[in-house]
Amino acid sequence: MTTMAHRLPQKRHLVTELPGPRSSSLTVRRRAAVAPAVGSAAPVYAVDADGGVVIDVDGNSLIDLGSGIAVTTVGASNPAVADAVAAQAHQFTHTCFMVTPYEGYVAVAEKLNELTPGDHEKRTVLFNSGAEAVENAVKIARLATGRDAVVAFDHAYHGRTNLTMALTAKTMPYKHNFGPFAPEVYRMPMSYPYRDPLAADGVAAADRAISMMDKQISADSLAAVIVEPIQGEGGFIVPAPGFLPTLAQWCRANRVVFIADEVQSGFCRTGDWFACDHEGVIPDLVTMAKGIAGGMPLSAVTGRAELMDAVHPGGLGGTYGGNPVACAAALAAIDQMTTLDLPARARQIGELILSSLSATAASLANDGRDVIGDIRGRGAMVAVELVRPGTTEPDPELAKAAAAHAFSRGVIVLTCGTFGNILRLLPPLAIDDELLREGLDIIGEALAAD
The missing domain is CATH 3.90.1150.10 (Aspartate Aminotransferase, domain 1)
Known part of the structure; x- marks a missing residue:
């Protein structure tokens, strides 16, 4: 591992009471x-x-000790990221990839296809925020499967848009009086070993959730199961070993799209590139944001080619999605993650x-x-x-x-x-x-x- 140089003195120093x-x-x-x-x-x-x-x-x-909520992984002013941002901004700050595309977007997609779990053929689409990535992953799953229902878990946090609020478990401050929410979202028990004795056995905890899904929904109505491999806002809950692999296997067997929300846990945060890597779990779709671009707003969905290719042209996108400055930052940040x-x-x-x-x-x-x-x-x-x-x-x-x-x-x-x-x-x-x-x-x- 290469030592990181710093521009500012790395010391705590208070000159006033806080706040000053x-x-x-x-x-x-x-x-x-x-x-x-x-x-x-x-x-x-x-x-x-x-x-x-x-x-x-x-x-x-x-x-x-917060990193802007897991965003400034490589540092808040990493020189390589700052230089890449400045160089791209001097060239152009925006053209809209849906109007005049540019290489940076393609290069980020190539890199994410390479880094995310699994060696299958993949495609990527870029957005701005984690919530946007999650919302579009659900859209992709619903269109590709022709099904409507989506399963999320207790203690989950997936965002603040209408659909992602429906997926999120906690009412205050995220959902209170903001409804009605998007329909056909079902909640299942999470593996929370500290507070649930059954959840200490990951396979048993997954089997409990699967049994409830079979009773409440049935697989032939279920488009996707979305789960954070380590829950973020819910309390950094690490599911017991076997929970994620068992869910993923059931999804594959029933043609249900398994979505890993790696918005907070991705990009080296957990000691591997993605939290799914710890148990060798290979999701069908991965949502990413936060640490992806060294502080610039960027998010992504990367997934199996057959799922991503199922969406009709024009069905995914957004004016700022994959902004060229953010793409330059992402390429530099990912290079720093590798080099360091x-x-x-x-x-x-x-x-x-x-x-x-x-x-x-x-x-x-x-x-x-x-x-x-x-x-x-x-x-x-x-x-x-x-x-x-x-x-x-x-x-x-x-x-x-x-x-x-x-x-x-x-x-x-x-x-x-x-x-x-x-x-x-x-x-x-x-x-x-x-x-x-x-x-x-x-x-x-x-x-x-x-």
């Missing part, structure tokens, strides 16, 4: 101009970012995080504060599930307080989970070990605080 006066002033302006429905995890305003740090308008340097061997780096980061969190859990338990119910994840996608001492009862208040405490000390950490009780760690794969350890120490401090 300039950030506070911007918040006043924001309230007068921006709809309050758009929230922010950290009330500071960024002016620079590199490696594992974000610099705010007051000159504070914060440790970034970021799957290996993600595994190293994961080992460091798990070691630190395990020590924190043991220390807290020794002090009679056994508030860490579960530590789980793969690679640089790790969750801490917080509970009330001596129980498995979710403690969302502790998660919120710990995240706030960490922020006050200059560490950006995100929460998630159906119950709001999970700290999720998504550091840039460009982060230094020393900086990461400091951030983890502060999280331990935050969990120990009264």
Whole structure:
């Protein structure tokens, strides 16, 4: 693995209380101009970012353990990505691939066809956001199969459009009073080993879901099963071994399209290129976004050629889908992932995080504060599930307080989970070990605080 050079000093440095006066002033302006429905995890305003740090308008340097929700995998200002963006912008920023196509789109499609699981013939189409990719994957599955029904899972998150809200499990803040939602969406139980004893056996958990699908829908009415190989917003839930392969095998046997939503878990995040790779699962369709383009808006659906080719000309697309600047960024970001061997780096980061969190859990338990119910994840996608001492009862208040405490000390950490009780760690794969350890120490401090 090649060492990454950094433009900014990789250190936490606070010159004001957080938020500082300039950030506070911007918040006043924001309230007068921006709809309050758009929230922010950290009330500071960024002016620079590199490696594992974000610099705010007051000159504070914060440790970034969120990566813009798994987006800035290669760093928020990776030089190769920045140069590629600048070079393409000097040539042209847009022509619309549906009007005057360009090589960058084709090159990204070729790369995704190569990298995604399976050696079968594939096709790719590019969009702007993860929700757009998911929505179009369902469209493809429905058209190719001639069926309507779609299965999603408990704790799932797939986006904020009407169809993807229907696929998403959590009501607040994603679905509340935004309905009615798209029809013919069915929800099945997920493999959640910490909270469901049956789910500790992945094959048994999959068989339970399959039995329910047979009873409620029947395979000949089912277009697709969509699942996150590691659930993101739902709490970084890692299904038990055998769950995903069993579902995928049943789908193939019944000509149901198996869609892997790798929007958050893809592009080296879990220690492999895609989370499906850990069990050798080969999806029919893969949805991607977030880490794909180093921070530029781009998403994709890659899938079996016979499914993708079933859609009539003009049936897929969008004005900005596969924007040339975003495509240039994606090609540079993917090259960086390969050159720097970021799957290996993600595994190293994961080992460091798990070691630190395990020590924190043991220390807290020794002090009679056994508030860490579960530590789980793969690679640089790790969750801490917080509970009330001596129980498995979710403690969302502790998660919120710990995240706030960490922020006050200059560490950006995100929460998630159906119950709001999970700290999720998504550091840039460009982060230094020393900086990461400091951030983890502060999280331990935050969990120990009264």
